[in-house]
Amino acid sequence: MTKEIIREMKERVFQANLQLPNWGLVKLTWGNVSEINRELGVIVIKPSGVDYQAMTAEQMVVVDLDGNPLEKSYRPSSDLPTHVYLYKHFANIKAVVHTHSTNAVAWAQAGRSLPVYGTTHADTFYGEVPITRHLTSEEVIEAYEWNTGKVIVETFENQNLDPLAIPAVLVNGHGPFTWGTTTQKAIENNLVLDECCQMAQMTEAVRSNAEKLPQYVLDKHYYRKHGVNAYYGQN
Amino acid sequence: MTKEIIREMKERVFQANLQLPNWGLVKLTWGNVSEINRELGVIVIKPSGVDYQAMTAEQMVVVDLDGNPLEKSYRPSSDLPTHVYLYKHFANIKAVVHTHSTNAVAWAQAGRSLPVYGTTHADTFYGEVPITRHLTSEEVIEAYEWNTGKVIVETFENQNLDPLAIPAVLVNGHGPFTWGTTTQKAIENNLVLDECCQMAQMTEAVRSNAEKLPQYVLDKHYYRKHGVNAYYGQN
Amino acid sequence: MTKEIIREMKERVFQANLQLPNWGLVKLTWGNVSEINRELGVIVIKPSGVDYQAMTAEQMVVVDLDGNPLEKSYRPSSDLPTHVYLYKHFANIKAVVHTHSTNAVAWAQAGRSLPVYGTTHADTFYGEVPITRHLTSEEVIEAYEWNTGKVIVETFENQNLDPLAIPAVLVNGHGPFTWGTTTQKAIENNLVLDECCQMAQMTEAVRSNAEKLPQYVLDKHYYRKHGVNAYYGQN
Amino acid sequence: MTKEIIREMKERVFQANLQLPNWGLVKLTWGNVSEINRELGVIVIKPSGVDYQAMTAEQMVVVDLDGNPLEKSYRPSSDLPTHVYLYKHFANIKAVVHTHSTNAVAWAQAGRSLPVYGTTHADTFYGEVPITRHLTSEEVIEAYEWNTGKVIVETFENQNLDPLAIPAVLVNGHGPFTWGTTTQKAIENNLVLDECCQMAQMTEAVRSNAEKLPQYVLDKHYYRKHGVNAYYGQN
Numbered sequence: 022m023t024k025e026i027i028r029e030m031k032e033r034v035f036q037a038n039l040q041l042p043n044w045g046l047v048k049l050t051w052g053n054v055s056e057i058n059r060e061l062g063v064i065v066i067k068p069s070g071v072d073y074q075a076m077t078a079e080q081m082v083v084v085d086l087d088g089n090p091l092e093k094s095y096r097p098s099s100d101l102p103t104h105v106y107l108y109k110h111f112a113n114i115k116a117v118v119h120t121h122s123t124n125a126v127a128w129a130q131a132g133r134s135l136p137v138y139g140t141t142h143a144d145t146f147y148g149e150v151p152i153t154r155h156l157t158s159e160e161v162i163e164a165y166e167w168n169t170g171k172v173i174v175e176t177f178e179n180q181n182l183d184p185l186a187i188p189a190v191l192v193n194g195h196g197p198f199t200w201g202t203t204t205q206k207a208i209e210n211n212l213v214l215d216e217c218c219q220m221a222q223m224t225e226a227v228r229s230n231a232e233k234l235p236q237y238v239l240d241k242h243y244y245r246k247h248g249v250n251a252y253y254g255q256n
Numbered sequence: 257m258t259k260e261i262i263r264e265m266k267e268r269v270f271q272a273n274l275q276l277p278n279w280g281l282v283k284l285t286w287g288n289v290s291e292i293n294r295e296l297g298v299i300v301i302k303p304s305g306v307d308y309q310a311m312t313a314e315q316m317v318v319v320d321l322d323g324n325p326l327e328k329s330y331r332p333s334s335d336l337p338t339h340v341y342l343y344k345h346f347a348n349i350k351a352v353v354h355t356h357s358t359n360a361v362a363w364a365q366a367g368r369s370l371p372v373y374g375t376t377h378a379d380t381f382y383g384e385v386p387i388t389r390h391l392t393s394e395e396v397i398e399a400y401e402w403n404t405g406k407v408i409v410e411t412f413e414n415q416n417l418d419p420l421a422i423p424a425v426l427v428n429g430h431g432p433f434t435w436g437t438t439t440q441k442a443i444e445n446n447l448v449l450d451e452c453c454q455m456a457q458m459t460e461a462v463r464s465n466a467e468k469l470p471q472y473v474l475d476k477h478y479y480r481k482h483g484v485n486a487y488y489g490q491n
Numbered sequence: 492m493t494k495e496i497i498r499e500m501k502e503r504v505f506q507a508n509l510q511l512p513n514w515g516l517v518k519l520t521w522g523n524v525s526e527i528n529r530e531l532g533v534i535v536i537k538p539s540g541v542d543y544q545a546m547t548a549e550q551m552v553v554v555d556l557d558g559n560p561l562e563k564s565y566r567p568s569s570d571l572p573t574h575v576y577l578y579k580h581f582a583n584i585k586a587v588v589h590t591h592s593t594n595a596v597a598w599a600q601a602g603r604s605l606p607v608y609g610t611t612h613a614d615t616f617y618g619e620v621p622i623t624r625h626l627t628s629e630e631v632i633e634a635y636e637w638n639t640g641k642v643i644v645e646t647f648e649n650q651n652l653d654p655l656a657i658p659a660v661l662v663n664g665h666g667p668f669t670w671g672t673t674t675q676k677a678i679e680n681n682l683v684l685d686e687c688c689q690m691a692q693m694t695e696a697v698r699s700n701a702e703k704l705p706q707y708v709l710d711k712h713y714y715r716k717h718g719v720n721a722y723y724g725q726n
Numbered sequence: 727m728t729k730e731i732i733r734e735m736k737e738r739v740f741q742a743n744l745q746l747p748n749w750g751l752v753k754l755t756w757g758n759v760s761e762i763n764r765e766l767g768v769i770v771i772k773p774s775g776v777d778y779q780a781m782t783a784e785q786m787v788v789v790d791l792d793g794n795p796l797e798k799s800y801r802p803s804s805d806l807p808t809h810v811y812l813y814k815h816f817a818n819i820k821a822v823v824h825t826h827s828t829n830a831v832a833w834a835q836a837g838r839s840l841p842v843y844g845t846t847h848a849d850t851f852y853g854e855v856p857i858t859r860h861l862t863s864e865e866v867i868e869a870y871e872w873n874t875g876k877v878i879v880e881t882f883e884n885q886n887l888d889p890l891a892i893p894a895v896l897v898n899g900h901g902p903f904t905w906g907t908t909t910q911k912a913i914e915n916n917l918v919l920d921e922c923c924q925m926a927q928m929t930e931a932v933r934s935n936a937e938k939l940p941q942y943v944l945d946k947h948y949y950r951k952h953g954v955n956a957y958y959g960q961n
Contacts, residue, residue, distance in 0.1 A: 130929040
């Protein structure tokens, strides 16, 4: 039973990792997806630096909630401690995705949070997607990946943001992390973030002082897709 | 007979919806196409939030001219009231298309109408593609999608524009709606609009004070493809 | 014999027309390729406004050197008079190509000739790709397509340019025309022009006062591929 | 034995050359890859100006360490002397790649070295990717391709750069050369360089005074993938 659940997790994590290059969000091996099952105490994540063409579902790495290996297998993605930290502090997320998608990286490198310029953004993110501070030299040396998770969570806490309402962050000088209540949602959020970053850059190119979307339109678009009064889709 | 006509409408609307991601105009489920048959009193539109890979022609939703369902079936696209409003006020249009195509959204988010910089634009749109005003908070709360149709029509009326001569609009902070005398024309107009938005952005990047196309060239290009003296194509 | 030559011309023109959308230079039906056989007194050109998916080699239109039809067949591309004019005045060209490729159109709409910023440009074009003036209102009304050819030739004559050394032009507010000593070269020149337009725009974005390529590097690159001392390729 | 080694070199060089257009780094025939076997005294390089569709592994050209042909065969890439010069001066490189990839050319044409804006860059290049000076007129006339190698090596020597730590350069007004300890690494470095050039341009578009990546993050990212303490990947 547990075995079957883990097999399914591996299959989903594998498929999600393959989807990222198909969507143009990942080049070479620059991305990783994980999924958590909190009841089982299990996280499944992509192995580190394995070529996407050669990768199989079986190679996905199974670790416990602290990131310790539960099977003799491949080395997990080097970003695993960031995923673990996020799972420990964002209680309701089920999957984490990291990429170096071109447009989101550009905003991360620019050190800017992503403004809400339109409904494409509002349909998925209830407000600006925040930018983290840089890690300090000490944080980098001590535990780089773990502390990457720490500055993400700190950013949400300091700005009083709900990680389910804004399931994405731009890590300063690095790139995007997204998450979600399903693995599918988490990779879709990565796609939406990259697309909104591209749209926002072009918006500013077309008009340097572009207006933000009015709050009441943001409310409308977000809540027609999320929450108890949502009426988008078939459910 | 009627049944056969509706089956054909469903097939055309289905194929048009599939064409949009193939042309790069739609990501995930961000688009919708509808077609009207005014004699039969029927509109066919994409179901809301259904994955393009899983979608079938049979799932297209059939409603009456006020948007009321005529079959027990899927929930229609949440943008249906906008389509209904446009069909009620733009007498001769047969299809409506909405996307979040990247370049057109950038202009919509910038709150700018699209200037006529060249013949690519003039071949399809007889003048600037207008930008709407933002909806008011009251309009959003009262009936968001219906009032989106209202501000589009208001924009055409206030500027005295012919919706058949300029079969496209940029909704402020949102994105493009296009239409046409056939479903094929309506989706092509969406493609042309997005392409012209990209070209215009690059034109301004290359020369900040780029000149508009002279009116007599606009006239020439538009009328060699449209109207009684058209001589482009095989008809 | 003549019949066989024309059949081969049709096949080449057909294949070249198909290549343009594959290279991303043409959307919908926005492009046309022709080829001339001066000995036979024959030009073969794409039919007007025919969908690329449905098009066949047999449908290519055969006209004489003044553009008069030699077969009962499809209507030729509406840009045929431009092609005819170019063949009459540029003695050694064998094929003409017109597209609305995105990047070249952006420069054409900006009304700027394309500066020589690098060797990619110099490998194909021996100097700036010129921009034409706008046609006058009278020229447009009198014979738009014919006079488009006229302003292109006028541009080359006024600036004393060799159409074989710079086999391309940007028509102001419109887009690129390219040509060549073979049909293959003519479509490749269209690709190179569009690519150089993209590179030049990005060059200026990265450095607003970018330097032009030194003349001696331009000489070197152009002449290692062209003329009696060329040493690129296998011939 | 030697014959088998050379056959395998040809196959790798052939596959690497094909990979470049698949990754969007090469249009037409604008690129070349070579590989060296210093023990055998052999370099294998792409033939000059051969169409990628028609090219076979057998056609790869075998030359000695001075670039003299070792087989009666095709003419080697005209850039061969640049490759030879690099192999003579960069002791530990095994492969060299040259392309005209769009984004890297834009930076080369702008005459700018590529700043380190983020971790995507730091994962592969330990510092700015340098720009060369222009060749002098004399250098171009005397031995253009050989002297292109010379200015590359001069750039690394003058700035005291390690070609294994920064396996890439932008040749002023021309484009990128990259190299590596394997042929696969060398072509991947070309991809990374182009991607980082695109990201950097967009970073500056989004924020004109974007900060460089802190040195301690650069150190961290570079050394988690390179050197004795690397912990990325499966080895």
